[in-house]
Amino acid sequence: MGILFLVFFIILIVLLYQKRMQAAKTELATSEKDHQKKLLDASLEVAEQERQKIAVNIHDEVGLNLSILKINLNKLINSRDKEVMDGIVSTSYALIDDSIEIVRGIYNDIRPKTLITMGLVAAIRELVREINISGAAEVSVFCHKEVSIHDKSRELQLHRLIKEVLNNTLRHAKPSFIEINIENIENKLGVSILHNGMKITTEKIKELAEKSKGLGLKSIFTRIGLLEADIAFTADREKAKVHITCPYV
Amino acid sequence: MTVDDNFFKVLRGISVYTTFIPLVVALIVNKYLKAEYKLLFIYVAIAIIVEILTTYLNDRAINNFFIFRFFSLVEFTLFSLFYYSFFRKYFNSIIILCIIPIFAAVAFVDYKINGLNEMDSFTTSVECILLGAYSLYLFYFVLQRLIFKNLLSEPIFWINSAVLLYFAGDLLLFLFSNDLLKTDIKKHEFLWGFIHSFCNMFYNVFLAVGFWKTRPR
DSSP: OHHHHHHHHHHHHHHHHHHHHHHHHHHOOOOHHHHHHHHHHHHHHHHHHHHHHHHHHIIIIIHHHHHHHHHHHHHHHHHHOOHHHHHHHHHHHHHHHHHHHHHHHHHHHHHHHHHHHHOOOHHHHHHHHHHHHHHHHOEEEEEOOOOSSHHHHHHHHHHHHHHHHHHIIIIIIOEEEEEEEEOSSSSEEEEEEEESSSOHHHHHHHHHHOOSSSSHHHHHHHHHHHTOOOOEEESSSEEEEEEEEOOOO | OHHHHHHHHHHHHHHEEEEEEHHHHHHHHEEEHHHHHHHHHHHHHHHHHHHHHHHHHOOOOOOOOHHHHHHHHHHHHHHHHHHHHHHTSOOOOOHHHHHHHHHHHHHHHHHHHOOOTTTOOHHHHHHHHHHHHHHHHHHHHHOOOOOOOGGGGGGHHHHHHHHHIIIIHHHHHHHHHHHHHHOHHHHHHHHHHIIIIHHHHHHHHHHHHHHHHHSOO
């Protein structure tokens, strides 16, 4: 009897174990599905925000310029004074130039020219040049061996990711100098952003991204997820570091 | 000799021969055995030697209980080291090592009280309780942690089941063995011939399966 009881006990253990394994697998699958859904929702939210930004730029700036242009044309039709007419034509040309610049700027934001023609490293160098001109911080870029990303949409996502990380670093960490290192690490692209600003850990950043209403941090983690990349925020006594590793494909 | 006596004799004979199965399997899979399973390999080798010796002495009506006294100590030590090797991957299980000298002290006290010519029923009962507890805890531990993808393909499951079946199954037998020998020898022969033989057969088969499962998949 005792032996039979023990045999049944062992069979029960096996059945219970298999049941718990199944439950754990289901939970993992559900959690993975939820994570994918969150990623998709965040990605749609980011895309929506970008569209809104473009719409606002077009409406507020280009739209305004076109409205003033229309008023100017009406004045031109009704005017007989050559001096006044020359003045209206001159301001109209200025408005058209301004509108062209705004549209060019919007286009460059969506499809940066340097990125398309010269690649990621050149685009990062251009971005760094703009930051240095603005005086926000002293930024330098080091790339020992040229990197080439064949997938252009991936390259664009990476460019936006690095730009977003730099923006957040300048806005929140407030460093006075930043050093960007771009290199190949075992068939992956490695980008390290070292700075002397406020230090933060990966866990803290993820916590802030969850709680934050703004899309800056969320967009960083969304792009990380879409690229299947990794991002780590670490620090030693002197410098803080943001390290991104991204597979080429 | 009655039919029952013949039946128990055959059963005991089969039980003794099943002791060779885990050793043969362990020899076949010897190159795949990790450190903790090599301890069990040593154990089954010693178990065969003990089985041969005790059967030889029993057939010549010579008291063989003194051999079991040493074997119990070796058996408990090797199994304790086996469980220690498993658990230390997950937490500090030094308590298992600390229990070995305590068990040795229990075995010594039992020897002092009962001498070499009586069965070490108290020692083996303590051994059964401790190894049964290790075995139950291991089942609980793996159930909580869900360490393995497929429990039935893990050698530890089969070894642990063998320990539980044998030591928990024979606990009462070992506890009352000395008393039964003095009061009711027929019942003693039935229990040893039937219960112990079945427990021993399951034990050896499960140990053999455990050794077989150590082969890489």
